[in-house]
Amino acid sequence: MALHLNLLHEEILQQRQRQRDPLKIGVMVLGALGALMLVYYLWNAYKVLEIRNRLGQVQHDWAKVEPKVTAAQKRSAELNSIISTTKVLDGMIDGRFFWAPFLEKLSRCVALNAQLTSIDGSVLDDGRISIVIEGLAAGREPRAAAEELRQLLLEQLGQSYAEVKVEFKSLEDLDTIVNIGGSNMAMARFGLNVTFATAAAKPSPTPGPRTKVREPK
Amino acid sequence: MKIQVKLSKDQIKKLMLSAMGFVVLVYVYFSFFLGPLNTSRDTMLAQIDELQNKVASSKSELTKTSNLEKQADASTKRFAALKALSPEGAPIAWFPPRMKAFFANQEIDKTTARLETSVAFKETDLANWMRYNWLLELPQADFSTLGKAVASLENSEPLLSIMRISIKALPEDPQFQQITLSASTAMVKR
Numbered sequence: 001m002a003l004h005l006n007l008l009h010e011e012i013l014q015q016r017q018r019q020r021d022p023l024k025i026g027v028m029v030l031g032a033l034g035a036l037m038l039v040y041y042l043w044n045a046y047k048v049l050e051i052r053n054r055l056g057q058v059q060h061d062w063a064k065v066e067p068k069v070t071a072a073q074k075r076s077a078e079l080n081s082i083i084s085t086t087k088v089l090d091g092m093i094d095g096r097f098f099w100a101p102f103l104e105k106l107s108r109c110v111a112l113n114a115q116l117t118s119i120d121g122s123v124l125d126d127g128r129i130s131i132v133i134e135g136l137a138a139g140r141e142p143r144a145a146a147e148e149l150r151q152l153l154l155e156q157l158g159q160s161y162a163e164v165k166v167e168f169k170s171l172e173d174l175d176t177i178v179n180i181g182g183s184n185m186a187m188a189r190f191g192l193n194v195t196f197a198t199a200a201a202k203p204s205p206t207p208g209p210r211t212k213v214r215e216p217k
Numbered sequence: 218m219k220i221q222v223k224l225s226k227d228q229i230k231k232l233m234l235s236a237m238g239f240v241v242l243v244y245v246y247f248s249f250f251l252g253p254l255n256t257s258r259d260t261m262l263a264q265i266d267e268l269q270n271k272v273a274s275s276k277s278e279l280t281k282t283s284n285l286e287k288q289a290d291a292s293t294k295r296f297a298a299l300k301a302l303s304p305e306g307a308p309i310a311w312f313p314p315r316m317k318a319f320f321a322n323q324e325i326d327k328t329t330a331r332l333e334t335s336v337a338f339k340e341t342d343l344a345n346w347m348r349y350n351w352l353l354e355l356p357q358a359d360f361s362t363l364g365k366a367v368a369s370l371e372n373s374e375p376l377l378s379i380m381r382i383s384i385k386a387l388p389e390d391p392q393f394q395q396i397t398l399s400a401s402t403a404m405v406k407r
Contacts, residue, residue, distance in 0.1 A: 022224075041250050062272055072278055083289050089376065090295075
């Protein structure tokens with residue numbers, strides 16, 4: 001067996017140590033890692049550029065649509081306001097009390113032997129109508145003539161209005177005698193309080209009894 | 218088998234230096250490169266999402282407005298007609314002459330109209346409207362003429378409602394009556 005003598009063992013050891021230098025290895029590892037990271041960064045940057053392009057496109061689309069949408073929203077608000085205002089105004093119009101039909105009914109109730117001297121009517125806050133009628137009635141029984149007017153008024157108004165009340169506020173005989181159709185007649189002065197509810201002021205009908213629910217077989 | 222690596226002091230120092238280099242590299246990479254890039258990407262994605270939602274909702278908004286326009290056609294016409302009942306200018310300037318002319322056409326002369334009060338409506342929908350309360354005085358009219366005039370007034374002025382009516386027979390001529398009407402009208406604010 002041949003004998004080998006290593007006379008350069010120190011130099012060889014130094015060379016091995018240089019090759020295994022941790023700093024050198026670390027720099028190499030860091031360099032490789034840095035390169036990988038750079039590639040990953042560039043890949044991400046490319047994707048971000050794509051997203052930026054997409055954002056530009058969407059912003060362009062929105063810029064085209066935005067004025068239309070703003071105008072539409074404004075118009076929509078305006079239309080809603082018009083609809084609700086018209087609804088409220090229509091409610092006011094429908095809720096009015098029409099005096100002309102009442103005056104017509106009243107004129108039909110006044111007989112030849114009665115005369116109205118004053119009518120004061122007003123629409124109350126709750127929508128009810130209150131009227132004070134003053135007048136004169138003549139006849140053999142002037143009080144009966146006034147009562148006849150009251151009854152007729154009650155009947156006529158009851159056909160069109162709800163909760164009609166016609167009550168005497170005052171009824172007094174007068175000393176004055178009038179000549180109607182050639183005959184002398186006594187007179188009475190009367191005052192009537194008339195109240196009634198219009199259709200708008202009518203309470204809503206109460207619901208009927210609940211019908212029995214049919215049980216399933 | 219256990220491998221024992223013996224490191225010299227110098228090697229340990231170099232190893233530590235490499236480890237520090239690694240930490241710095243990672244920190245710089247995430248803090249100054251990848252981090253801001255990701256933040257920017259997330260912001261842009263959120264913006265895209267928001268804008269796409271807006272564009273999608275805008276389409277439904279436009280459709281809704283178009284449908285509303287069709288539905289509101291009758292209301293728009295009616296609103297325009299009601300608005301046209303209030304001419305330009307202060308109501309005190311045009312309403313009394315209008316009433317005078319109206320009752321003159323109904324054969325009731327010398328009508329006067331006075332403004333009593335004007336108040337804003339409580340309803341928010343009527344923010345652009347005002348309630349005017351007028352006192353109409355008709356010095357002389359017979360009952361049937363008055364009845365016809367009131368009927369005509371109530372039909373031709375939908376926004377006018379008579380709140381109070383007072384009819385008094387004239388003592389010297391009972392055939393005729395003196396009439397006072399309290400009327401309330403809704404008019405557009407000018």
